[in-house]
């Protein structure tokens with residue numbers, strides 16, 4: 390039995406066009422800015438998110454870190470949603486590498502409250518770290534891929550800017566937000582100072598993310614990336630996939646969203662499992678398994694034995710993510726396997 394791997398959109402493999410592009414990409418030394426394919430990717434990427442310039446980085450985690458290290462220096466404060474990927478899943482790099490002081494603010498479905506953010510920005514006073522940057526995340530991973538409406542994002546950015554803070558958007562899945570709302574990605578990035586997005590998730594590249602901002606910001610980001618060991622040589626072999634991703638893989642994300650929705654609706658009919666259907670806005674499905682009486686590890690083990698790989702949102706949920714390897718048949722089969730796994 391072939392497992393259906395729904396643990397993440399990071400499980401996607403390169404497309405045939407990506408393999409072809411890797412083979413034929415003109416290459417050079419990107420450390421010297423001499424890799425034409427990386428340069429092309431960075432140009433296309435900047436244009437997609439409406440920024441002056443962009444920089445290719447090995448991972449989303451490094452992209453976020455580089456951006457924060459350009460916006461703030463050790464001892465400064467960064468305002469973060471307590472459920473954000475940067476705070477929750479990036480191994481404390483904000484503190485251990487960037488030396489920043491995190492100040493966390495609560496969110497609901499990935500939505501920060503502008504009044505709470507305003508209240509969290511303390512005045513400049515020798516007792517407090519200097520607040521320098523507000524981080525936003527869209528779509529929001531830990532809330533199940535929810536979209537933060539562009540109007541709210543703009544209000545949050547305005548609150549930060551009025552108080553002298555920069556705004557960084559962790560837009561790992563910003564094209565999911567764009568496709569789901571029918572807005573251009575640039576609508577979500579217009580009022581942020583920097584954005585990071587991932588090529589290696591639903592867009593199916595084997596590796597790589599991009600950060601974008603003003604030309605001056607990217608100049609500094611290049612130095613920080615080098616410091617962190619993230620500057621590569623013939624990186625065009627990876628960037629070639631990124632070019633294919635940006636040219637051919639964005640619109641099809643809508644298919645993942647449709648299939649995630651179907652998956653969610655059908656799982657909701659399985660006794661013991663429930664899904665908050667309002668939270669299924671893009672490619673993720675968070676399944677509440679408390680009705681089964683099983684703990685999260687047991688549910689994951691049973692699913693894996695039945696041939697569905699999911700990820701852990703303990704203690705009450707598992708996460709399933711639809712990606713391009715799941716057609717309608719895989720969704721139907723996954724639902725049946727899950728049904729069997731929890732009813733045994």
Ligand SMILES: Cc1ncc(COP(=O)(O)O)c(C=O)c1O
Nearest residue numbers: 448449450451474530559561587
């Ligand atoms: C919202 C968000 N930001 C950042 C990242 C980090 O990306 P990477 O795994 O490439 O470091 C992820 C990865 O899942 C993510 O979901």
